[in-house]
Amino acid sequence: MTESADYDDFADVSPEAAFALLGNKTRIDIIRELGEISDESLSFSALRSRVNIADSGQFNYHLKELLGSFVRRTDDGSYELTYAGSQVVGAIYSGTFNQRGASRAFKLISSCTKCGSSLEADYEQERVTIRCPACDDQKSSFGFPPGAFENRTHEELARAFDTWLQLLLLASFGGFCLNCAGRMHGSITDVSEYLDDKEIGTKHVCERCTNRTVNSVGAYLLYQPIVVAFHHDHGIDVTETPIWEIPWLRDEETTVLSREPWCVQSVVELDGDRLELVVEDDLSVTIVDT
Numbered sequence: 015m016t017e018s019a020d021y022d023d024f025a026d027v028s029p030e031a032a033f034a035l036l037g038n039k040t041r042i043d044i045i046r047e048l049g050e051i052s053d054e055s056l057s058f059s060a061l062r063s064r065v066n067i068a069d070s071g072q073f074n075y076h077l078k079e080l081l082g083s084f085v086r087r088t089d090d091g092s093y094e095l096t097y098a099g100s101q102v103v104g105a106i107y108s109g110t111f112n113q114r115g116a117s118r119a120f121k122l123i124s125s126c127t128k129c130g131s132s133l134e135a136d137y138e139q140e141r142v143t144i145r146c147p148a149c150d151d152q153k154s155s156f157g158f159p160p161g162a163f164e165n166r167t168h169e170e171l172a173r174a175f176d177t178w179l180q181l182l183l184l185a186s187f188g189g190f191c192l193n194c195a196g197r198m199h200g201s202i203t204d205v206s207e208y209l210d211d212k213e214i215g216t217k218h219v220c221e222r223c224t225n226r227t228v229n230s231v232g233a234y235l236l237y238q239p240i241v242v243a244f245h246h247d248h249g250i251d252v253t254e255t256p257i258w259e260i261p262w263l264r265d266e267e268t269t270v271l272s273r274e275p276w277c278v279q280s281v282v283e284l285d286g287d288r289l290e291l292v293v294e295d296d297l298s299v300t301i302v303d304t
């Protein structure tokens with residue numbers, strides 16, 4: 015074999031060149047097989063046997079094409095995935111690029127914080143919407159990879175929706191775009207065109223890929239340390255409780271103190287105890303002394 019083993023010799027390639035490399039079943043099989051052995055590497059012959067291709071020349075050609083981008087050769091001459099290769103494995107299993115999620119709807123164990131009826135999860139066009147069919151209150155709506163439905167019960171899916179949503183929210187609030195790893199910028203804004211029953215909320219926009227998340231001020235406040243602690247003091251672990259079960263978010267009390275620049279006051283109320291907070295235009299939060 016003549017391929018270079020030195021990963022550092024390879025430079026960046028264009029997105030179209032990188033994606034073009036993947037348009038072949040043998041190459042996808044190579045990446046998938048290397049993905050299945052996780053921490054280990056595979057020798058040429060072991061990898062070829064797993065990919066199950068008789069023509070050694072063909073196998074060698076395709077493996078060479080992947081070297082330096084999705085696959086690397088280790089010091090002992092075996093093969094393993096690069097970071098990019100492992101991301102391709104993730105993309106395959108999540109189904110994001112190659113599966114259309116079948117529409118479905120099912121009841122959740124959670125009850126509506128407004129009317130007490132069972133909430134429902136709808137999945138359509140790769141988006142989950144959590145809503146109350148009785149009072150038509152929409153709780154959350156977010157993109158969700160179709161591969162995540164595999165091997166999960168409805169109960170496990172509800173937990174997965176919550177975990178996924180928390181990840182999206184915490185990444186956005188932390189200024190990190192989960193779509194492209196770019197910087198997100200957050201601000202207070204008029205959200206009436208995005209959220210049914212809210213006028214003021216927060217909007218986080220990625221400065222690179224224009225991905226955006228729009229939330230109520232309450233959803234933004236929920237993961238602030240002081241608010242996490244306030245819930246803890248009232249027996250609620252916000253990391254374990256789906257956002258659609260947080261009682262005060264039902265009719266969150268937010269008052270606009272100023273529009274230029276934006277400044278709002280919000281109240282978190284649990285068991286009759288009130289925590290009053292001011293959120294400035296840059297989304298900094300301060301506690302109001304009461």
Ligand SMILES: [Zn+2]
Nearest residue numbers: 126129146149
């Ligand atoms: Zn309801």
Ligand SMILES: [Zn+2]
Nearest residue numbers: 191194220223
């Ligand atoms: Zn982005």
